[in-house]
Amino acid sequence: MRSGGGLTLAALLGAAGWLEPDRAFAQAAWNKAAFDTHDLRDTTKALGGGDAVQSKDIEFFQTPEIAENGAVVPVGVTSKLPKTEAIAILVEKNPNMLAAVFDIPAGTEPTITTRIKMAQTSNVYALVKADGRFYVAAKEIKVTLGGCGG
């Protein structure tokens, strides 16, 4: 399986619908650079954007302010921004910032619920790509016991 920065031709063709999802997926890129950043700006850049604009149209839901254990922190993000294409979840004080990026095709609601690990109390960012531009909202989550290991 290939991993590397940016998109492979197969993934591009897949995104354009020219390959069956499965075949494109088998060669899906994993954006190594994006999973190696330590601040919001670098992460946004690695995801193909410039600066992210603060937005009140990005909301956290079912996301508690205190996590009893950082190994499992529930996070729900919803975007009211029109033409939302991707939602990413970032944890400022994790060993690397980017936890996940979800590509939202047309017809899928721009709402994701998942569970992340947090090393310590930190800001959690919901980074949204909508209509080609990047937007962000933040929420501080307190962690009583870190969850990355050791």
Next chain:
Amino acid sequence: MAIGEPMKIRAALSGDTTEIKVLMNHEMETGQRKDAKGETIPAWFIQNVLVTWSGKTVLSAQWGTAIAKNPFLSFKFKGGTKGDKIVIRWVDSRGDTRSDEAVIA
């Protein structure tokens, strides 16, 4: 190479929207932990996830080590009829892959 244990997938139709909830079986090892001997346990985690509905992609994702062990994911999409096939596939950092199916109920 398909390995590991099956995912638990729920696909529920409500009005004109299908809600997908999935629990995956994966260690999602961060590469930060040390074993009893003091050696670092290597990172091992799901990197790509693909969800299709009757062959059409309804979600794709790239994950890092900060997704929790035994990952949980929930989202909704417009459309779906009872009996439609949902396929969820992941590929991890070792190149292992797992694919499981469910039908919309």
Next chain:
Amino acid sequence: MNRFAWLAAFAGLACAPLASAQSTTDEIAKYRAALQDGNPAELWEARGEALWKEKRGPKQVSLEACDLGKGPGVVKGAYAELPRYFADADRVMDLETRLVWCMVRLQGYSDADAKKNPFGNGADKRSDLEALTAYVTSESRGVKMSVALVHPKEVEAYRIGEKLFYFRGGTHDFACATCHGENDKRIRLQDLPNLMTTEGAQKAYTTWPAYRVSQGELRTFEWRLYDCFRQQRFPELVYGSDAAIALTTYLAHNANGGVYDGPAIKR
């Protein structure tokens, strides 16, 4: 000031300061509520069901004829009535010892082999007993706890369990009652259930086994007791021992009337 209060105060000093005790409690309640949707314990339940039905062991037989107290193969509601006396073994057994019994007698495993991996650790060291426990207990979800104390050995197990609950020992002179005998106690931010009230006893017992987020594993009641002993600096509680079964009988019976709600998910 008794020894435990001193320890709790010391632990309290190490806590990060928070706005108010009540808002912290509320937020943690929200954390626990948010975890309920999508419990990884379901993955253990599915594996356990498969193991229950699979022909395994030297005799290549499934566990489907195993009698958990309600008749051979009856899984539904069985956990709510355990521990109980079993005539074929002439002893009181909890679920885990009964599973071992069936693995030995039906499937031909040696006792040592059946018990060799009670607490799993990761994908390479999965515990069959934890999976089987998850499956069997899930089939008691919604059922009211009703552990009977009819047979003399059941009564005896309860009485010994009660004595163990109050027994002070180990380097810190702890008993179960030290941490679990009063309201509103906590260790750091972990509140401790008061097991001497009906409500506390029910709530605690009916939520084990549970997926322990901090362990990344599903843990059973035998594990819970084993880990309590460890934290009290007691000698190791042997898996399936009379002591473990006695304490379980005491705590399970005290939870009678409570609706079983496991497998649950906890921090």
